[in-house]
Amino acid sequence: MARPAIGLTLGSDGRLYGTTSTGGTNIIGQGAGTAFVFASGFFGTLHRFIGTDGANPFGAMVEGASGVMYGTTRSGGLSSKGAIFSVNMFNGNLTNLFSFNGPAGSGPVEG
Helix, strand or coil: CCCECCCCEECCCCCEEEEECCECCCCCCCCECEEEEEECCEEEEEEECCECCEEEECCCCEECCCCEEEEEEEECCCCCCCEEEEEECCCCCEEEEEECCECCECCCCCC
């Protein structure tokens, strides 16, 4: 079951962007959450988190420059303590920008 946990972000392209903290079955058969896009009559999954790239996003995404949304996950990443990511609004390519490790913090719950 997918669980949207926070509000949507209106992109400059007029589409709505959000995350689910669970769901989005991935390659190991578990749902670690998704990043998605919605427009009138259209819903698309941009990315399914697999754990090493982050898991359980729990905050709204923020739009940056050049068609990229930024967000956080409260777990997953390289140290399983959360991650900061960017996701391309058009092709869904996700980049893990930072993995929390404990001393730098852990478990962020907002974007």
